[in-house]
Amino acid sequence: MKNCVIASTSTIHGSQPLTYLFDTLEELYKECNEILFIPYARPGGISHDEYTIGINNIFKKIGKKTLSVHMFEDTKASVKNAEGIYTGGGNTFLLVDQLYRHSLIPTLKEAIDNGTPYLGTSAGSNICGLTMQTTNDMPIVHPQSLTTLGIVPFNINPHYLDPDPKSTHKGETRETRIKEFHNLNSPPVIGLREGSWLRLKEDDILLEGNLNARIFIKNKEPYEISPNTSLKDLN
Amino acid sequence: MKNCVIASTSTIHGSQPLTYLFDTLEELYKECNEILFIPYARPGGISHDEYTIGINNIFKKIGKKTLSVHMFEDTKASVKNAEGIYTGGGNTFLLVDQLYRHSLIPTLKEAIDNGTPYLGTSAGSNICGLTMQTTNDMPIVHPQSLTTLGIVPFNINPHYLDPDPKSTHKGETRETRIKEFHNLNSPPVIGLREGSWLRLKEDDILLEGNLNARIFIKNKEPYEISPNTSLKDLN
Numbered sequence: 001m002k003n004c005v006i007a008s009t010s011t012i013h014g015s016q017p018l019t020y021l022f023d024t025l026e027e028l029y030k031e032c033n034e035i036l037f038i039p040y041a042r043p044g045g046i047s048h049d050e051y052t053i054g055i056n057n058i059f060k061k062i063g064k065k066t067l068s069v070h071m072f073e074d075t076k077a078s079v080k081n082a083e084g085i086y087t088g089g090g091n092t093f094l095l096v097d098q099l100y101r102h103s104l105i106p107t108l109k110e111a112i113d114n115g116t117p118y119l120g121t122s123a124g125s126n127i128c129g130l131t132m133q134t135t136n137d138m139p140i141v142h143p144q145s146l147t148t149l150g151i152v153p154f155n156i157n158p159h160y161l162d163p164d165p166k167s168t169h170k171g172e173t174r175e176t177r178i179k180e181f182h183n184l185n186s187p188p189v190i191g192l193r194e195g196s197w198l199r200l201k202e203d204d205i206l207l208e209g210n211l212n213a214r215i216f217i218k219n220k221e222p223y224e225i226s227p228n229t230s231l232k233d234l235n
Numbered sequence: 236m237k238n239c240v241i242a243s244t245s246t247i248h249g250s251q252p253l254t255y256l257f258d259t260l261e262e263l264y265k266e267c268n269e270i271l272f273i274p275y276a277r278p279g280g281i282s283h284d285e286y287t288i289g290i291n292n293i294f295k296k297i298g299k300k301t302l303s304v305h306m307f308e309d310t311k312a313s314v315k316n317a318e319g320i321y322t323g324g325g326n327t328f329l330l331v332d333q334l335y336r337h338s339l340i341p342t343l344k345e346a347i348d349n350g351t352p353y354l355g356t357s358a359g360s361n362i363c364g365l366t367m368q369t370t371n372d373m374p375i376v377h378p379q380s381l382t383t384l385g386i387v388p389f390n391i392n393p394h395y396l397d398p399d400p401k402s403t404h405k406g407e408t409r410e411t412r413i414k415e416f417h418n419l420n421s422p423p424v425i426g427l428r429e430g431s432w433l434r435l436k437e438d439d440i441l442l443e444g445n446l447n448a449r450i451f452i453k454n455k456e457p458y459e460i461s462p463n464t465s466l467k468d469l470n
Contacts, residue, residue, distance in 0.1 A: 009405050010405075011405050012405065013403035013404075014403075043415040043418045044415070044418030091415050094415075094419070132374070133373060134373060135374065136373075136406060137412065137415075138369060138371075138413075138415065138416055139367070139368050140416045140418070140419050141419060142380070142381050145377070146374055146377050159405065159406035169248075169394065169396060170244050170245075170248060170429055171244070171357075171396070172371075172372070177373045178373075179280075180325075180329075180372075180373065180375050181375045183278045183279030183375070184278060184279070184329070184375050184376060185375060194405055194406075
């Protein structure tokens with residue numbers, strides 16, 4: 001039975017990373033002392049060590065210790081044995097490339113499917129969809145495949161942004177990009193606004209947070225759903 | 236000797252497609268009666284036939300006829316024999332995937348290197364860089380490679396957008412994304428604002444249009460360049 005928090009973003013405007021999720025995380029991780037962190041999305045700027053120290057300092061506030069997958073020689077075993085897992089944000093292409101290079105895709109999927117509590121933010125949420133094809137990131141590396149964990153039976157667009165009616169920019173809006181995805185692909189897509197998350201537990205998938213989310217289904221008009229809507233039949 | 240117009244966008248706010256470039260195109264295509272159109276970036280919505288009819292109607296205004304590569308059985312020969320070429324916008328992943336599937340990457344590069352007049356807009360410009368890794372598009376397909384034509388010795392970010400200082404959105408800015416690219420890759424990147432284009436002729440590469448462009452070099456602070464700056468030594 002899956003037990004996950006799949007969040008649009010780690011950080012919302014005007015607040016420290018993850019603080020808006022602390023209550024949710026205390027419940028998600030209530031049986032965990034130690035969280036395994038997956039820092040692979042981070043494209044540089046800070047090292048995996050520094051990224052992990054930052055996350056450790058945040059998780060300390062809810063009484064959890066953090067270890068990172070990059071510290072283990074046997075990365076598969078570290079995922080298999082984890083009490084709880086958190087995959088942070090950065091660049092989704094890089095995250096997926098690293099997961100494939102470490103042969104971690106099936107191991108991570110199995111751990112989550114078996115009920116290991118899992119938090120994803122941004123890129124770490126994107127990989128919970130069927131594919132990473134609705135990412136907003138630049139292809140700074142070329143992963144062997146775009147297929148991801150399929151923890152939910154649809155695709156995720158994190159950091160979902162509504163079109164700005166005043167914009168004079170002619171680049172595609174987020175909605176246009178998702179429509180392009182649907183011209184060639186079938187999975188439904190959820191546009192998760194910053195401050196929203198999906199809560200997977202007891203075989204349900206609920207939209208949580210205070211905001212609506214936007215649902216995109218191939219050949220249909222997009223529509224809004226409100227918090228506490230179940231998405232378990234969206235496929 | 237290359238003869239190219241590599242434009243950020245086909246359309247600028249408040250005007251019809253390509254009209255802002257008509258003077259430039261009359262000069263680019265002055266020896267051409269017929270332009271070969273490459274519609275492969277178009278992810279649907281309209282068919283390749285409809286897309287081509289639209290482009291034909293635009294090019295008629297400057298006295299040119301348009302044929303599209305998708306109308307030819309021998310696509311390579313159509314590119315080789317073209318008097319002039321235009322690759323339109325859409326989704327860069329799809330464009331690159333289609334160019335690889337039709338084995339057109341080397342043929343197109345050779346034609347442009349040999350002086351066939353070439354116009355690219357948006358995705359059609361992105362492919363003139365060394366790789367398509369600084370695209371803004373979603374990976375709606377998974378091309379076999381991200382390596383593109385290398386008509387210029389750097390990468391291109393079309394539809395370049397400056398960060399909005401008032402934004403409360405926590406997704407990466409365009410500048411942050413290009414910085415992520417440079418954490419893992421070396422080529423310089425030009426952020427081409429809508430209304431700007433690169434003019435390649437007589438062995439030079441000039442920024443044209445009324446706007447500055449933004450140059451990103453690995454491990455350096457980004458900087459602005461003004462119109463008529465030469466970029467032939469940016470590599």
